[in-house]
Amino acid sequence: MKVDQSLPLEYGTEQNQMNILGFWIFLGAEIMLFATLFASYFTLEHRIGSGPSGAEIFEITPVLIETFLLLTSSFTIGLAIHAMRLGRQKAMMGFLAVTLLLGLAFLGVEIYEFIHYYHVGATLQTSAFTAILLTTLGTHGAHVTLGLFWGLFILIQIKKRGLTPATANKSFIFSLYWHFLDVVWIFIFSFIYLKGMM
Amino acid sequence: MEFFQRFAIPHPSPAIYASMVAIVLTMIAIVVGVTYFKKWGYLWREWLTTVDHKRIGIMYLISALLMLFRGGADAIMMRAQLAAPENTLLDAQHYNEIFTTHGVVMIIFMAMPFIMALMNFVVPLQIGARDVAFPRLNALSFWLFFMGAMLFNISFVVGGSPDAGWTSYFPLAGNEFSTSVGTNYYMIAIQIAGIGTLITGINFLVTILKMRAPGMTLMRMPMFTWSALITNLIIVFAFPVLTIALLMGTMDRLFGTHFFTLDNGGMDMLWANLFWIWGHPEVYILILPAFGVYSEVISTFSRRNLYGYTSMVASMVVISLLSFTVWVHHFFTMGQGALTNSIFSITTMAIAVPTGVKIFNWLLTMWRGKIVVTTPMLYSLLFIPLFTIGGVTGVMLGMSAADYQYHNTMFLVAHFHMVIIPGVVFAMLAGLTYWWPKMFGFMLNEKLGKAAAWVIAAGTLLAFMPMFFTGLDGQARRMYTYSETAGYTTGNMISFVGAAILAIGFVIIVYNIYYSFRYAPRNIGSDPWDARSLEWATHSPVPDYNFAVTPQVESREAFWDAKKKGHVLFKEELKKIHMPNSSGVPFIMSALFFVFGFGFIFSIWPLVIISGIGIFACMAHRSFEKDDGFYIPVEEVKETEEKLGGAK
Numbered sequence: 023m024k025v026d027q028s029l030p031l032e033y034g035t036e037q038n039q040m041n042i043l044g045f046w047i048f049l050g051a052e053i054m055l056f057a058t059l060f061a062s063y064f065t066l067e068h069r070i071g072s073g074p075s076g077a078e079i080f081e082i083t084p085v086l087i088e089t090f091l092l093l094t095s096s097f098t099i100g101l102a103i104h105a106m107r108l109g110r111q112k113a114m115m116g117f118l119a120v121t122l123l124l125g126l127a128f129l130g131v132e133i134y135e136f137i138h139y140y141h142v143g144a145t146l147q148t149s150a151f152t153a154i155l156l157t158t159l160g161t162h163g164a165h166v167t168l169g170l171f172w173g174l175f176i177l178i179q180i181k182k183r184g185l186t187p188a189t190a191n192k193s194f195i196f197s198l199y200w201h202f203l204d205v206v207w208i209f210i211f212s213f214i215y216l217k218g219m220m
Numbered sequence: 221m222e223f224f225q226r227f228a229i230p231h232p233s234p235a236i237y238a239s240m241v242a243i244v245l246t247m248i249a250i251v252v253g254v255t256y257f258k259k260w261g262y263l264w265r266e267w268l269t270t271v272d273h274k275r276i277g278i279m280y281l282i283s284a285l286l287m288l289f290r291g292g293a294d295a296i297m298m299r300a301q302l303a304a305p306e307n308t309l310l311d312a313q314h315y316n317e318i319f320t321t322h323g324v325v326m327i328i329f330m331a332m333p334f335i336m337a338l339m340n341f342v343v344p345l346q347i348g349a350r351d352v353a354f355p356r357l358n359a360l361s362f363w364l365f366f367m368g369a370m371l372f373n374i375s376f377v378v379g380g381s382p383d384a385g386w387t388s389y390f391p392l393a394g395n396e397f398s399t400s401v402g403t404n405y406y407m408i409a410i411q412i413a414g415i416g417t418l419i420t421g422i423n424f425l426v427t428i429l430k431m432r433a434p435g436m437t438l439m440r441m442p443m444f445t446w447s448a449l450i451t452n453l454i455i456v457f458a459f460p461v462l463t464i465a466l467l468m469g470t471m472d473r474l475f476g477t478h479f480f481t482l483d484n485g486g487m488d489m490l491w492a493n494l495f496w497i498w499g500h501p502e503v504y505i506l507i508l509p510a511f512g513v514y515s516e517v518i519s520t521f522s523r524r525n526l527y528g529y530t531s532m533v534a535s536m537v538v539i540s541l542l543s544f545t546v547w548v549h550h551f552f553t554m555g556q557g558a559l560t561n562s563i564f565s566i567t568t569m570a571i572a573v574p575t576g577v578k579i580f581n582w583l584l585t586m587w588r589g590k591i592v593v594t595t596p597m598l599y600s601l602l603f604i605p606l607f608t609i610g611g612v613t614g615v616m617l618g619m620s621a622a623d624y625q626y627h628n629t630m631f632l633v634a635h636f637h638m639v640i641i642p643g644v645v646f647a648m649l650a651g652l653t654y655w656w657p658k659m660f661g662f663m664l665n666e667k668l669g670k671a672a673a674w675v676i677a678a679g680t681l682l683a684f685m686p687m688f689f690t691g692l693d694g695q696a697r698r699m700y701t702y703s704e705t706a707g708y709t710t711g712n713m714i715s716f717v718g719a720a721i722l723a724i725g726f727v728i729i730v731y732n733i734y735y736s737f738r739y740a741p742r743n744i745g746s747d748p749w750d751a752r753s754l755e756w757a758t759h760s761p762v763p764d765y766n767f768a769v770t771p772q773v774e775s776r777e778a779f780w781d782a783k784k785k786g787h788v789l790f791k792e793e794l795k796k797i798h799m800p801n802s803s804g805v806p807f808i809m810s811a812l813f814f815v816f817g818f819g820f821i822f823s824i825w826p827l828v829i830i831s832g833i834g835i836f837a838c839m840a841h842r843s844f845e846k847d848d849g850f851y852i853p854v855e856e857v858k859e860t861e862e863k864l865g866g867a868k
Contacts, residue, residue, distance in 0.1 A: 036430075040353045044426045047456055051418060055460035058497075062464070062479075062490060069485030071478065146477050150485035153477035157468070171836075175843040188846075 025187055030107055032194035034187040045195045049202050056206050059158045060213065067218075071149035076218030079144045084135045085215050088128050089207065095124035096204040099197045106193055111185050115177060118193070121200065122173045125166055132163050155214065162210060165203055172196060226822055230380045230400045231313045240377045269802040271355035274762055276362045277341030278659060281652070283366055284334035290373065291330050292726060294322035296719055299683070303716035305704040315700035316383035317376065317402070323386025327502070328410060329369040331640070334648040335509045336365070336420060339448045342655060343424060345755035345762065346442045348433030348771040353426035355800040356842075361416040361423065363810030368413030371817050375405040379822065382406040385698065387495060387550075388469070390480035390488045395473055404821040407470040412813050414459055414466070421455030424448055433754070435773035439533070442753040443519075443526055447512025450536045451505050454543060458501035465494035474823060492554065496547035504543040506640065508536055510647030511578055514600050517650050518582050520751045521597035522589025525777055528581040535574035542571045552620040553627045561620035568618035575611060579604060594749070595669030599650035602677045603642045610638030613688065628698075631691025634684045641680050649673070649729070657748050661761040662740040668732035676725035683718025686711035746865075752780040757789055759864040765797045765852060768861050794861075797852040809838035 025034040033039055067076070102117035136156070139145070144152045176196055180189050229236055254260055267275060297318050301310040310318065340362075344352055352358050375381045380400035384393035393403045428449045432441070441449070468479040469491065478486040519526040526532065548556060548564040582604065591597070613635040617626050626632055649672075657663045687695075690711040695702065702708050747756040757779045758767050771789040775781045782789045812834040819827030 040426050040430050043430060044353060044422050047422045047425050051422070051456045051460050054457050055464060058461045058464040058494065062468070062494070065490055066479070066485065066487060069487060071484030073484070146471070146475060148478075148484070150478045150481075150487060153468075153471070153479055157471065157477075171840070172843070175840060179844065192843075 031185065031187055031190035032106075034190075038187055038191040041191055041195060042198075045198055049198065052202060056158075056161070056209070059154070059161060060209065063154045063158050063214065066150040066154045069150040071151075073148035073152055074142065074144050075151070076155070076214070079139055079142050080215055080219050081135070081138065082215075082219065084131050084138070085211065088131045088135070089211050091124050091128040091131065092204055092207050095121045095128070096201055098124065099200045103194060103197045106185060106190055109185065111180065114185070114193070115180055118173060118177050118180075122170055122177070125170050125173070125200075129163065129166055129170070132159065132166075135159075158210065158214065162203065162206055165206075169196070169199060169203060173200075226401070227378050229377065231317075233314060236376060243377060264804070265802070268807045269359075269804045271351070271359045271800050271802055271806075272764060273340045273344050273352050273355065273358060274659070274766075276358055277337045277339075279362055279366070280333040280337035280340060281659075283369060284330050284337055284648075287325050287330040287333070287369060288726070291322050291325040292723060294318045294325065296723055298322065299712075299716040299719035301700060302702075302712045304713070305702055305706070305709050307701055310700060312700045313383065316385075316698070317381035319698055320382045320385050320388075320402075320406075321372075321376065324372065324382070324406065324410070326640075327386065327506070328413060329365075329372065331506050331644050331648070332413075332417065333365060333369075334644075335451070335506065336362075336417075338444075338513065338648070338651045338655065339420075339424060339451075339509060341659060342651075342755055343445050343448050344427065344431070345658070345758065345766055346445045346753050347428060347431060347436060348754050348767060348773065349427065349431040350766055350797070351800060352423050353431060354423050356803055356806060356847075357419050357423050359803065359806035360809065361420040363806050364416030364419070364813060365413045367810045367814040368409045368411075368416065368817075371412065371814055371821075372405055372409035375402060375409075379405070387492075387499070389495075390469070390472070390491045391482050393469065393473075393491075394481055396481075401821050404470070404473055407466050407473065408817040408820050411463065411466045411470070412810075412817050414462055416810075417455055418459040418463070421452040421459065424452040425456065428452075433771045433773050436778070439530070440773060440776045440778070443515035443529070443532060444509070444512035444753075446533055447508045447515070447536060450540045451508045454501045454505050454508075454540050457544070458498045458505065461494055462498035462502075465491060465498065468494075470820070474820065489554065492551050493547065496550045497544070499550065500547045501540075501543045504539055506644045508539065510644045511536070513647040513651040513654070514582060514603060516751075516753065517596040517600045517654055518585050520654075520749055521592045521594055521600075522586045523592070523750075524585055524589040526581070527584040527587075528577070529776065531577055532581055535577045538574040539571060542567060542574070546571065549618055549620070549623070552623040558620075565618055565620040569615055572611065572615050572618075579608065593670075594653075595664070595666055595673060596650040596654040598670050598673045599646040599653075602673060603646045603650075606638065606642035606646075606677065606680060609685075610635055610640075610642060614639060626691065628696055629691035630687040630695045630697055633697045634687035634691060637684045637687075638680070641684075642677075646673075646676075649676070654749065655755070657744055658755055658760050658762065661744070662736060662742050663744055663748055664736045665732050665740065668728055668735060672725050672728040672732060675728060676722060679718050679720075679722030679725055681718070683715050683722055686714045686718075747779075752777045754778050754789075757782065759861075763860050763864060765799060765857065768794055768797075768857050794854050794857050796854050797857060798849055799852055800849045801847055803847075805838050805842060809835055812838065 024036075027034070033042065098117045099121045102114050102121060105113035105117055139152070139156070144155075146153055146156050173196055176189065176192050180193065183189055254263060267279065270276065297310060298315065301307050301315060340358070344350070380402045382388065382398075382402035382405055383400070384398050384403055384406070388403060388406055391397060393406075428441070428445060468477070471477040472479050472481060478484040480486055480488050480491045482488065515526055515532060545567045546564055548560060549568045552561050552564075582600070593601070613631070617623055617632060617635055653664050653669055690708045693707065695706070695708045744760065746758065746760045749756070754771055754773070757771060767790075769790040769792045771778070772791055773789075774787045778787070778789065781787045812831045815831040816828055816835060819825065819831060
């Protein structure tokens with residue numbers, strides 16, 4: 023493998039550059055995926071049948087906690103990539119680990135939130151609104167879950183193999199993914215929760 | 221025993237039992253055959269684990285041809301049923317199942333892989349690349365498609381076929397009206413194949429953007445590669461919509477959600493909208509590569525540069541954008557109101573403009589050219605008038621006020637068949653004949669090829685022209701029979717004869733493959749058509765590494781100018797060549813997806829969990845794996861090049 027030293031490690035080989043471009047295109051597809059979910063959400067938002075509406079079931083506290091956790095994790099993954107660029111493997115691993123822990127905490131609160139919805143009678147089968155709400159949140163949550171495993175695998179690989187062009191490339195791509203999930207969450211926060219509670 | 225009852229066919233007939241026997245016998249024959257000839261190792265090493273874009277292309281091709289015959293058998297059955305009034309060859313339920321599977325198989329499991337076959341084989345060669353950007357993912361794409369197709373195809377012998385039409389509109393496709401597992405097959409099998417297609421889209425975008433030979437700027441790419449670029453862009457933006465629509469449909473059917481139901485706030489029209497937001501771009505995913513093939517073929521056999529290259533590219537870009545803005549024209553009659561319908565009428569008719577530009581460009585390419593009527597060229601020449609019939613009737617359908625007359629009649633069926641068959645099928649057959657010598661090292665017989673082209677064109681006209689008229693007379697699509705007094709008898713009889721002639725055309729193609737395999741000469745050189753683009757600059761059949769030396773491009777018609785103007789394509793010395801490793805994981809992972817999907821369809825949750833863990837394990841394995849590929853040493857490259865007839 024030829025490594026171009028004039029570029030950051032994660033862009034160092036041709037394959038690395040293609041991986042990053044490919045992942046950006048994948049994120050384009052992901053934007054369409056979530057855009058479809060949001061479009062469907064706006065279509066079904068007020069079609070609550072005999073079930074509750076958003077204003078009746080949304081709770082601000084867990085949502086705010088989730089938002090803070092995920093936004094902070096986006097900051098720490100940024101620090102991790104910065105540390106990676108400086109070649110500081112320990113710091114990088116530390117920030118990556120913090121990111122994953124914050125993600126895990128986010129997921130915990132989201133599970134609590136889902137249990138809450140179940141108890142107030144907003145299940146997957148209640149109405150079109152609850153179905154699209156839980157599907158949209160669930161799709162985001164599933165992405166976070168997958169991300170946790172993925173991030174963990176990368177962490178283990180960095181520990182074993184150090185910061186190589188391959189592991190740096192994976193970490194950088196993972197950071198793109200993680201930031202993307204954060205952006206999606208900002209849309210969920212604004213257009214599902216805030217809009218629903220107004 | 222109760223457990224197995226769910227796999228029973230809800231609506232059996234002797235034909236289905238006969239197919240079961242046939243399927244079992246074929247599978248036994250394959251297993252016995254491969255074992256007898258001791259080919260398991262060969263099959264695994266050379267095909268099931270390959271990541272070579274050329275072999276993947278050939279596997280796509282084989283699957284597409286198989287599915288063509290499956291879908292064709294469905295078509296013949298439908299036409300036979302409708303050939304006479306009050307016919308009892310099929311009953312209503314079987315007819316429903318057959319038109320549903322015909323549509324899905326032909327669009328998703330025949331046309332798509334046919335396009336993928338040509339794209340896989342040709343695009344890396346046309347841009348002078350060693351392989352695609354992500355060879356391993358490419359194998360995964362193929363196997364996901366393949367397993368999706370297999371899953372869909374076992375539906376008619378295990379549990380029952382889908383029967384709600386290829387559009388699968390809700391509430392018809394909901395649990396209330398589609399009680400068998402058939403529609404589950406639809407939702408899951410297309411989902412699995414769709415993931416594969418999405419991955420292909422990403423893969424080819426990166427390949428075309430990043431791996432072009434030095435000197436090949438975007439505006440120097442061959443037109444087929446341009447069409448592949450635009451097509452894959454549409455794939456990346458259209459398929460996620462289908463992913464979500466199918467997810468919601470699956471949840472409605474399996475988990476009792478209310479996305480598309482009539483109660484608890486569900487909205488059946490949401491499905492129709494989402495389906496066609498994917499479905500209409502899908503039409504252009506099919507037709508743009510076909511246009512790319514025609515551009516290559518017409519330019520090659522007119523011995524002229526493609527006329528209006530820039531406008532060809534521009535029209536494809538415009539088509540790709542407009543394709544996302546017309547979806548409502550599929551259901552003008554389903555209650556949007558005049559304003560919405562008018563807007564979508566205008567966008568629909570606007571697409572005729574860039575399409576017209578392309579037609580005129582092809583005509584002007586031929587103008588004053590030295591036209592050589594080979595089989596691929598014959599298909600292209602037949603395509604222009606026949607496709608225009610389909611296109612013009614499309615504009616008729618696009619007028620929303622008039623559409624109330626045509627909607628859901630045989631007129632519509634005639635229209636889209638006249639677009640898809642001359643547009644996509646002719647192009648694929650032209651492309652198949654055109655690139656066949658590059659794939660296999662011998663040419664298909666020209667006489668048989670041309671005969672097949674004429675027969676298929678005649679069959680197409682006979683089969684579909686009468687439908688325009690019976691449709692205008694009010695014959696509804698998807699009706700399994702009609703009364704004698706309705707006056708559709710003659711038209712439908714002619715259609716049946718046309719369908720039979722079409723079938724004969726495909727039989728001639730099969731015979732041609734057999735005949736040419738046995739008798740065609742093998743010493744055809746690397747450029748039998750006197751063609752223009754880079755794929756003809758390497759040997760036939762193509763060595764593993766495609767090009768021993770990366771070509772350097774100086775003009776649009778790279779290979780033509782190398783031949784005529786003396787441009788030098790291969791300047792560098794031979795070097796060792798980096799190649800990707802083969803891997804069995806894509807095959808295993810896709811097989812697990814098959815089990816996963818099967819578990820979902822029949823709600824066998826332990827199966828879903830086990831295979832789900834398996835899929836996850838495959839992904840984890842890939843994450844931890846170190847795979848830097850391998851190098852082919854210079855000596856071996858030299859040896860191969862000499863064996864294939866001197867360094868190129």
